[in-house]
Amino acid sequence: MTSHTTAGPGRRPGVLAVDEGTTGTRAGVVRPDGSVAHVAYRPIGVDHPDRDSVEQDAAEIWTATLAVCRDALAAAHADGTEVTAVALSTQRATAVLWDRESGRPLTPAVVWQDRRHAGDLLALEAEWDADLLARTGRPVGSRSPFLWAARQIAANPRVAEAAKDGRLLFGTVDTWLAWNLTGGRVYATTATNACSTGGYLLREHAWHTGWIERLGFPVELLPELRADDEGMGVTDASVLGLAVPVAASMGDQHAALIALxxxxxxxxxxxxxxxxxxxxxxxxxxxxxxxxxxxxxxxxxxxxxxxxxxxxxxxxxxxxxxxxxxxxxxxxxxxxxxxxxxxxxxxxxxxxxxxxxxxxxxxxxxxxxxxxxxxxxxxxxxxxxxxxxxxxxxxxxxxxxxxxxxxxxxxxxxxxxxxxxxxxxxxxxxxxxxxxxxxxxxVADSATASLRGTAYLAGARQGLWPSLQTIVEAQPVxxxxxxxxxxxxxxxxxxxxxxxxxxxxxxxxxxxxxx
Incomplete structure (x- = not known):
């Protein structure tokens, strides 16, 4: 199956939008008028092993995302809508470590609310806060996916072995989903997701490798940085049954800001x-x-x-x-x-x-x-x-x-x-x-704001709308x-x-x- 961005004869185009949140995943198809239809939802578990730790099963995140995408696609096909692009909106700063060869997570994902390393990070504030606030827009803070991953590499035998063998991959939820959707061909993240990690240089659109190395994280594991509308490859036809561009990927609140x-x-x-x-x-x-x-x-x-x-x-x-x-x-x-x-x-x-x-x-x-x-x-x-x-x-x-x-x-x-x-x-x-x-x-449909915002960005990039401003301002007051x-x-x-x-x-x- 080949990639395409225009609908076939007699069918209207649409963007399959995914909103992967902390407690659940939804998908829907955003239509040419900017509204969303065929929304499907699956809850996702959140675990609290102790008072400071918050974890999720990354495999569950993927299977729930796959299920809602398939549900939304089936409903869209039945009503004459042809999906021509995919857009991702995801929870921010939740991180996954997985095996490149098996495709399986090697440890529970660490959720953005996790504070297990807050004490260690506190000790770095005096040295690093001024630099980080000026360059990344945020202080050392109480959590870091990079420090978490570094500790996993040091202490978790499965993660350490994968790192030694060159099989280890790391990313936030957008990286994890894009890697799966493209059959492992794309290993990247976008600006609105990267900036939430605390290791992204706002002006340079680059990783703050000095800070990340200070946390003990191997910088060679960092995903490629892309613009939010740059695209994250093409879906593997064996995954969703179609091969279309993953045309945009954003953090959920950033996508909602666009829609609103x-x-x-x-x-x-x-x-x-x-x-x-x-x-x-x-x-x-x-x-x-x-x-x-x-x-x-x-x-x-x-x-x-x-x-x-x-x-x-x-x-x-x-x-x-x-x-x-x-x-x-x-x-x-x-x-x-x-x-x-x-x-x-x-x-x-x-x-x-x-x-x-x-x-x-x-x-x-x-x-x-x-x-x-x-x-x-x-x-x-x-x-x-x-x-x-x-x-x-x-x-x-x-x-x-x-x-x-x-x-x-x-x-x-x-x-x-x-x-x-x-x-x-x-x-x-x-x-x-x-x-x-x-x-x-x-706004009339705020529950789907993250779905619509990232779809608007994707559709504007793919030519479904003349510009992002055009479709945003066309929404009802x-x-x-x-x-x-x-x-x-x-x-x-x-x-x-x-x-x-x-x-x-x-x-x-x-x-x-x-x-």
Whole structure:
């Protein structure tokens, strides 16, 4: 079977897009109008061998990806769609070691949340943080796939033997999937995935070999670096039943930023899920950290046509997980939807505050041991006021991310689009717009943002659309939430939040967030 990028007579073209996340893999076919159809999903297990280790079965990642791709392809074929390209969107910084000859993983994959080597990395901060922040956009941090791999080579007999025999391969999930999809012909990674490893030089589009060697990792194992739209070879016809280009590959949040319109400097997105990511495009400018603001990371937003467009990212870990905790663990409410319904009935929280720091705080100060708080309760606090306090606490935490990004760039944001399951609460979105002071557009299909974003990049490169901007701006406008607070009241509420948050930040600092 030969590679092709145009559909046959009577059939419309489509891009098979894969979104391989931490807890599950989905695939769908993005159509010429930019919508996605035939979405298939498979959950993936995540293991926690101890309090600091987080692992996955890389073989399960591949088999789940293969299954959803085949499901989506079968459905597309049945409705007259011909897939002309594949696009990958993957979880970032999760690393795999595998055998070139057998194609099998040699050890469980280490997930980006893993902190088993945090203590060893902490000892390197004084020597390396300044260099890494200036050149890679992130500090030493609490995890490194390169240090993990070096330790595996040193201590795991299977890995050591494969390294000695020249059979060992290493890569993040995009490298692992592309290698499998192409029948082992492509061993590469892309800029948006490489930058999350902490070993990628932003300006040079090159590996930071000095840092990587310092961690003990053999640089000859590093995958080839490619642009996000450069392509990752052609699928092996025996794998998916067709041979088409793997035309784009991106980290998942970077792909979502594209789908939510973050193409130009000042465009931003907030994705509300288990945690919330705030990402903002910065154009061709790289913005280093500023004093007094932790956890805002510079990275590649996308590398397109050999040119890097950069972005900033900040993250809070407990938004949706806080709602789940309140409902399932504490049983204060039946469902997250009930929280929104009750909060809509209260004009204010009546002095109640909820700080959702259930897994520490990252921005404005990195305090990994910070704890949550529910305070200001009186006999006047009812369930509606408590629900309002919960949503306000989440909204203030997201404001801290946005404030961190704007403090780093020194410029206000031009536009914010939002998505994710938690963003489905109208009450939360109204509170959020008031506290940020900008209109928020909730996109219509945010659940497939990572699928669509990387497919848009692939389709633009393959000629399915005239340009990336054309297909992104052709998407339907979502619901817009306008702010209603005057600036003085907004600042008063933000100042009150900072006073409530301050005691949670009073402890000693820790290593910086690098997720």
């Amino acid at each position: 319109g973050g193409l130009d400097a000042g465009d931003a997105m907030c994705m509300y899920g288990t945690g919330t990511f705030a990402d903002a495009a910065t154009g061709t400018g790289i913005f280093p950290p500023v004093p007094g603001v932790d956890g805002v990371l510079a990275q590649v937003g996308r590398r397109e046509g050999g040119t890097s467009q950069f972005s900033l990212e900040a993250y809070c870990s407990t938004t949706g997980s806080a709602l789940r905790w309140l409902c399932e663990d504490l049983r204060f409410f039946r469902t997250p939807a009930e929280i929104g319904e009750l909060a809509a009935k209260a004009e204010s929280s009546a002095g109640a505050w909820f700080v959702p720091a259930l897994a520490g705080v990252r921005t404005p100060a990195w305090r990994p041991n910070a704890t949550a708080a529910l305070t200001g309760l009186t006999l006047a606090t009812g369930r509606a006021e408590l629900a309002r306090a919960v949503l306000e606490g989440i909204a203030h935490s997201v404001c801290d991310l946005v404030d961190g990004v704007t403090a780093t760039t020194g410029s206000p944001l031009r536009r914010i689009r939002v998505g994710g399951g938690v963003a489905g609460s109208d009450t939360l979105m109204r509170i959020q717009a008031d506290l940020i002071g900008l209109p928020l557009e909730r 979502g619901r817009v939430f306008e702010p209603s607070l005057d600036p003085a009241e907004r600042e008063a509420r933000r100042a009150a939040w900072r006073a409530v948050l301050a005691p949670r930040l009073a402890g000693p600092g820790g290593e910086q967030q690098t997720g």
